[in-house]
Amino acid sequence: MSETGEAPAAPGRLRRALPRSRRGRLLLISGLVLALAGTGLGTWATDTWPWPKDRYCWGAWEQDSGPDFLGDEAFGDDDDGSRTSKETAPTRERSNGSCVVTIASDYKSGYDGDKVSIDQQVSVKYGPVPKAAEARLAMVQDEFLGGDMVPLPDGLPGTVNGRGGLLVLPKSCDTPDGRPTVVTMDASGTYASGPSYSQNDPADLGGAQQTAVLLVAAANRGMAAAGCAPDEPLRVSSPIYDLPGEPERIFSASEDVCGIRGLRLGLEDIEDQTGAVTSDLQTCSVRGNGVAYLDLAMVAQPRLAALFDGITGERPVARGWRxxxxxxxxxxxxxxxxxxxxxxxxxxxxxxxxxxxxxxxxAAARLGCAPIAPKGAAR
Incomplete structure (x- = not known):
């Protein structure tokens, strides 16, 4: 596919033509062995499949390479499901790119005979952060700095969880006006059974560790296409140890949230969740009945903090604030x-x-520095 155009990739070259049942595969393999033996070809004998596997997201991911959404597991019991992609690679002239891998599957449940439909997407975006402050904060903080996010390993500037993540690219990929370029990834989807049951069912990325690997692989391909790749590709070589904590119920309006003394919302029956608590990043979120009540983050990792350059204003928040x-x-x-x-x-x-x-x-006290807000500002 051209890097400068936008076109859907083939929906699995053999996906619609070949059965995926075990019996069907055995028959297919037997037929291929006989055919290749009859023609004297040695391809099969050297364990090389005659057809290349599909690749997705600017060539970063290969079919059957690990996570379920790239394998047959994504289709459940459906022998005719499809995996398609639509993508536009960034270029030297155009700093935006995207790729979307879509999984569609329909089959009858073996339990009650209801029709089951699965519609899932894995979306990757490549491009600079928005210029406007509110748009930038909505994109970065609301989506990638919540209490369910943790830092990428190996000092990579970004965050990740089991459903997606964000990676800030090197300065060589910055825009002429100085805005950093980022690569983001997000998994979504729905599962429907029968006429009335439906639930969120994101594509399976294989957990936070595998998500980080997928994100970095896409970033490397995107930077190469845009002409700003570093001399050595980015890598994920270390495990992610600090996974986010489970959401915890807050039953009383007088309880502190996110483990911070004096941080009280005056609400009952809510949940807080704490993600990272490091010298580079701290995150927490408060939710209740699907409503977002509060998101807080401290960012000190230099390249990640660069996402907010130019939008802090020129004056303190209020009198007495540092x-x-x-x-x-x-x-x-x-x-x-x-x-x-x-x-x-x-x-x-x-x-x-x-x-x-x-x-x-x-957060300032934990880092060993002076208070940010004056005494009494938190009352």
């Missing part, structure tokens, strides 16, 4: 020196400055 920041309609941001380097404190789903003050001061 650093520079702004409180918008749906987000707040503060940046201040902390333990010898800049730290960025973010808040989403709420613009209550008391919540930001409690979180920022707690």
């Amino acid at each position: 650093g520079k920041g702004a409180i918008g309609e749906q987000h707040a941001i503060v940046r201040a020196d902390c333990a010898g380097r800049p730290a960025t404190f973010l808040m989403g789903a709420s613009t209550d400055a008391e919540y930001l003050a409690a979180f920022a001061n707690a």
Whole structure:
């Protein structure tokens, strides 16, 4: 496929023509062995399949290479499911690219005979972060800095969970106006059975570790196409040890959330979740009945923090606050020196400055630097 055009890839070259049942495969293999033996070809004898496997996302991922969404496991009991892709690679002239792998499967349940439909997508986007502050915060914080995200391994600037992630590319891929370029990945999907049952069922990426590998592989291909790849490709060689904690119920309005003393929302029957708690990154989220009440993050990893350059404003959030920041309609941001380097404190789903003050001061104390907000600001 051309790197400059957009076209759907073949839906698995043999997917619709060949059966995937075990009996069908055995018959097919037997027939191929006989055919190849009769023609004197040695391909089969050397374990080389006569047809190449499909590749996806600018060639980064290969069919049957690991995670379920790339293998036959994605189709359940359906012998006629399809996996297709639609992609546009970035170029030197166009810094945006995308690829979407779609899995479609329909079959009858062996349990009750209901029709089962699976519709799943794995989406990858390559491009610079938005210019506008609110749009950038909505993209980065709301989607990739929640309490279910943890840092990428090996010092790679980004975050990941079992459903997707974000990677900030090297400065060689920055835009002329200085905005970093990122690669993001997201898995989504639905499972429907019968006329009335449906649930979220994201494509299976194989867990956070495998997700990180997939994300970095796509990033390497994207950078090569855009002409900004580093001399050595990015790699994931270390395991992810610090997985996010499970959501915890908050039953009382007087309970602290996210393990931060004094951070109370005055709400009952909600859940908080804490992701990373490191010197480079700290995240937490509060949810209840599907409603987002609060998202908080501290980012000190330099390249990840560069995502927020140029949107902190030129003045403190309020009198007595350290650093520079702004409180918008749906987000707040503060940046201040902390333990010898800049730290960025973010808040989403709420613009209550008391919540930001409690979180920022707690994170600053953990890092060993002066409070960000003045005494009493968190009351």
